[in-house]
Amino acid sequence: MSPLLHARDVRVTSAAGVLVTGIDLRLAPGETVAIVGESGSGKSMTARALTGLLPEGVHATGRLELSGQAYDLAAARTPWQRIRGSQIALLLQDPFTSLSPGHRCGEQIGWALPRAGRAAGVARLLAEVGLPAEVAERYPFQLSGGMRQRVAIAAALAAGPGLLIADEPTTALDVTTQHEVLELVAGLQRARRTGLILITHDLRLARARADRIMVMYAGRLVEEGPAAEVMDRPAHPYTARLAACDPPVTHRLPALPTIPGSVPRPYAVSGACAFADRCDLAIEACRTAEPALAEVAHGHAAACVRPSDVRQVVAPSAAAVPPVAGPSSALLTVRGLTKRFPGSAGPALDGVDLEVAAGEAVAVVGESGSGKTTLARCVVGLERADGGSVEFGGRATGPRRVQYVFQDPYSALNPGLTVGASLAEALRAAGRPRSEVPGLLDLVGLPAAYARRRPRALSGGERQRVAIARALAPGAEVLVCDEPVSALDVSVQAQVLNLLSDLRRDLGLTLLFITHDLAVARQVADRVYVMHRGRVVETGPVGDVLGAPTHEYTQRLLASVPAATRAE
């Protein structure tokens, strides 16, 4: 079959150096290729290079063949405006920001259509993405995230492109919405024979949705092949270890496998395998030359000198989880909590009861709008509930050693203060001396020298460690963690989850863990509360609830997890 797209030797460079080194990519009509990688892998830059939308100061070279026509990526005359829309369309991650706030949805979809019959065309496209025609009259802010992403898909398809490049199209969506949107895209692909390049950090999603997977690391293509082949028989140690970092939703691991170290900058490595420094298999040959992509099976290639040894690296550990000490007396008791925000349609909290015993880890799972974050904020007093009670150690008032860990480690730390100053400030609030800063850093696995750094110089995982250290500074007994790992890469997420479980064991910490990710809840918690529209719909030991859910909503949540959809 003649390829829809054939990109050769795509190279992206910035003033700092090379960001993507010579990627080849082929795609047939109707085919889905997933480009998988962590932040800094160059996957988004590749997508931007293929659409001529690189940021200022970043340039691409290489050849792009589209339906038989060849273009030079470096040439200024490449007719991008003609290519984009009618041949390639780029769909972005966040449906909240990818539509103009000041224009009606119908207008935004219609711009790519000819003026005559525009209204009918918009209605047809809306019907195709499963939205009623009156959405055309709405503004984006009046729609839910899933509906907005549907509008964006309709707008992307308006000019009838043969190829859709979707950059993390569902990362900002809830798991059930994510499932619906991906099903919609799959259906559209079948109907229109559209090729899809799916840029994602989520290996499970890539496996469930893609025909082929390309794994990128530090600007390099390290492995590519059929989706099942790459996932079941990885030939590059990075793929194998990244897959292992992804927590399973079916059982709990004693500790999550991690990858030590962090991703190097693409231009910082030369004449060696970029993964060598973090690889257990690395031998002399890995450090003297960069391994080339070589075929290991039909259509399956990896850039590794020891592809056949890769499978030994990650022995799945299915050891039984040691039982956590039996629940003692309740430390935190929430009764009948209600909260309604002015101007909202329904209550954020509608009579929530919750109990956390000392030393226990309790997860609250739910989608956006379920009230889980409002609950967490009410517990620590960041929000005042309309009714109900929050008791700590059996008392409604008095000193509460509860601390909060926020979702986004980038905005949770004061950028103007050094790490040491931030921690000292938190210590001072509890009347403890500054000299305890190195101890705190050690507790979260950071070297004492980090006290002098500012948050800017830290990676996302390191910042979240600092945020956890700051929460521990006043001697907190209960840590309320609001999606603490959802902004982090998978391998970093595993490190932070392991840290939390170590802290729990060593300090007897009690955790109230808010998350949308059932697999994360599985790894972290002893008991789980499932929230839906401000109510707790199901609760119990995490194994029972996620293993044999009784409530219809919990079942729906579980069915939407990408791994589960691949059960056939």
Place this chain on the structure above:
Amino acid sequence: MNRAVLAFALRRAAATLALLLALSLLVFALLYLAPGDVARNLLGTRNVTPEALARIRELHHLDEPFLAQYWWWLSHAVTGDFGTSIRTGGEVGPLLLDRTGVTAATAGLAFLLSVLAGVPAGIATAVRRGRPLDRMIVAASVVGVSAPGFAVGLILLYVFALGLGWFPVYGTGEGFLDALWHLVLPAVALACGLGAFVVKLTRAAVIRELDQDYVTFARGRGLSERRVLRLVLRNAAIPIVTSLGLMVAYLFGGTVLIEVTFALPGLGSLMEESVLFKDIPVVQALTLVVALVVSVTALAVDLSYLAIDPRVRARAVRR
């Protein structure tokens, strides 16, 4: 929906009225904040005789309580009767009316010039961010923002009126075209700082919108650069209009110095003369007029949000 929008507009208008009322109380209190005896102050340079003082006290109801005096003053002020000027002895109302034309024309012309030049220049620099034209205009606008209007006015006078003789040195001229010709230099002097400010804020607003995801997405689905720019301008209009409203207040501050520099008989120079002469009734009237203009502009800006920003419209309706 429309009724809700109307209700919102009425609420905002009522709030503006309340603000003006509070301001008028402050303005009236000016009379009492000035040092010395109120009656003597009101007499100014006229002969201070017991009869004159008694007449003034009766005329201004100075023996009645403060609030009654305020009410008396306010009820006349709303009809345009601000009392008599101490300096000229004439009615304040007609005096004000007489001077308004020049100021309104100068300020209006300056506002128009700065917006008509500043907004397109700001857009041009934002689109060509980092290129030579951008750097040049940004550098020029830094100079414009930092140069005081009266200094620019003096330079303009020296070069274009005295040196080249293209424009008159002072006066207001006869007839429409001649009047316009007389107002060009003052308006340009006033517009320099203002226009530079408009360039900077337009550039910032447009650049912020250009960096948004929806711009990348619009380009990513093949929309033309013209369409993308229209998209951006629609969303950038919100902060720009807000700031234009704020500029009206700035205009009144600037016009005082400009009118003095160009010897224009406007409200600005009247303000200067009246303050120097402690002509309290005139100062009161002027302050109230400026407050009125500024708060009505703020009201207009608020109402224009309803037209520009659908999110504000939705919030206004929900409340």
